[in-house]
Amino acid sequence: MARADGRQREPGRRELQTRLTESFGLRHPFVGAGMGFVALPELVAAVSEAGGLGVLGVAPEPPPVFLERIAQIRSLTSRPFGVDFFLAVSPTLGPITVDDHIKIAAAAKVALAVFHFGISDPTWVAALKAAGVAVWVQVPTLEQARAALAAGADGLVAQGVEAGGHNHSTLPLHSLLREIREEIGDRVLVLAAGGIATGADVVSALAHGADGVWVGTRLVASTEAYAHPEWKRRIVEARGHKATVITTLFGPEVPCLPYRVLRNPAIDAAIDRQDEVCALPPAGDPIGSTTLFPGTSFETQGVPMPTFSALPPTPDTTGDFDAMGMPTGEGAQQIRDVKPAARIIADMMGEARSIIDRRLASSPA
Numbered sequence: 001m002a003r004a005d006g007r008q009r010e011p012g013r014r015e016l017q018t019r020l021t022e023s024f025g026l027r028h029p030f031v032g033a034g035m036g037f038v039a040l041p042e043l044v045a046a047v048s049e050a051g052g053l054g055v056l057g058v059a060p061e062p063p064p065v066f067l068e069r070i071a072q073i074r075s076l077t078s079r080p081f082g083v084d085f086f087l088a089v090s091p092t093l094g095p096i097t098v099d100d101h102i103k104i105a106a107a108a109k110v111a112l113a114v115f116h117f118g119i120s121d122p123t124w125v126a127a128l129k130a131a132g133v134a135v136w137v138q139v140p141t142l143e144q145a146r147a148a149l150a151a152g153a154d155g156l157v158a159q160g161v162e163a164g165g166h167n168h169s170t171l172p173l174h175s176l177l178r179e180i181r182e183e184i185g186d187r188v189l190v191l192a193a194g195g196i197a198t199g200a201d202v203v204s205a206l207a208h209g210a211d212g213v214w215v216g217t218r219l220v221a222s223t224e225a226y227a228h229p230e231w232k233r234r235i236v237e238a239r240g241h242k243a244t245v246i247t248t249l250f251g252p253e254v255p256c257l258p259y260r261v262l263r264n265p266a267i268d269a270a271i272d273r274q275d276e277v278c279a280l281p282p283a284g285d286p287i288g289s290t291t292l293f294p295g296t297s298f299e300t301q302g303v304p305m306p307t308f309s310a311l312p313p314t315p316d317t318t319g320d321f322d323a324m325g326m327p328t329g330e331g332a333q334q335i336r337d338v339k340p341a342a343r344i345i346a347d348m349m350g351e352a353r354s355i356i357d358r359r360l361a362s363s364p365a
């Protein structure tokens, strides 16, 4: 049967379809999390080509770099994709998202713009929507979900406490999803974020009211992710609930924000003093060196990483990996391998489909 995305269905196989797949013409209700540094054009295009929606992690790239990234994605895929804006003001870099980012996204007519940490400027929503760009907000609480809807959001990404990266949530994902759905009903799309790494996690998220999944950590352990192989290796080796922790230790670039990362010896040594440490200027020698804006004409090599730097290790990074922040969610404990994004998506969605078909639909007559 011919489909909105121009592809043929596999004979005998029904893919999961939701309001999300209908809205964006996707094969799967799967969105790649907009991860700064890691979800660069190669990963974004791979997710979109595989039938999900790839989302560029724009932070911390300034507008001219962002413009190049959009061109890079379009050279790799003609499928729809989104962009993710991180709203924070850095003492060293200034505001991470500015008017020109919004103008570029609107002019490029990307399919989707997502904001993390609220919407700071209502004119941004109006400008994006006027250009036909869907606007979502990633929210850690029901209160922020209400604020996002009041600001005009078309969709919400519910971020549970399990999620990797910057994370203000204190609620398990399923509780947050339930709270949001109970209040807003079916008014807008709601995606589930946090700890989703298997097909069973997908089924569970849909059962708790999600229209689709927003997946970060599982995609960090993909071939295309712009993450250092040592970080990918540590995700594959991570076991148990204590493998990751939310701490405010990391981020002289964006100080004292809660950040879920892989545990390491530097965290264990300082976590009891985290509120004090994060408010001080970084002490001691740099822990490593990295490259900003890789693969663009603004590439900057040899950038020193201060103690507890929020910059995650990319393939260009050198230094003490035991001291680096590796943003990672609780789903790491389910991840056993690094593989292409297309394989990850096909495996997760195939497993989800099988669970629904075999376990839920085949009760004895």
Ligand SMILES: Cc1cc2nc3c(=O)[nH]c(=O)nc-3n(C[C@H](O)[C@H](O)[C@H](O)COP(=O)(O)O)c2cc1C
Binding pocket: 033, 034, 035, 036, 037, 038, 057, 058, 059, 084, 085, 086, 115, 116, 138, 159, 162, 163, 164, 165, 166, 193, 194, 195, 196, 214, 215, 216, 217, 218, 220, 312, 326, 327, 328, 329, 330, 331
């Ligand atoms: C490596 C990494 C980087 C992230 N960077 C961003 C970001 O730049 N902007 C953002 O909105 N969220 C960011 N997040 C959070 C994700 O949007 C999402 O909440 C999270 O990945 C979901 O949980 P999971 O990692 O368990 O799948 C990041 C997450 C990870 C793991």
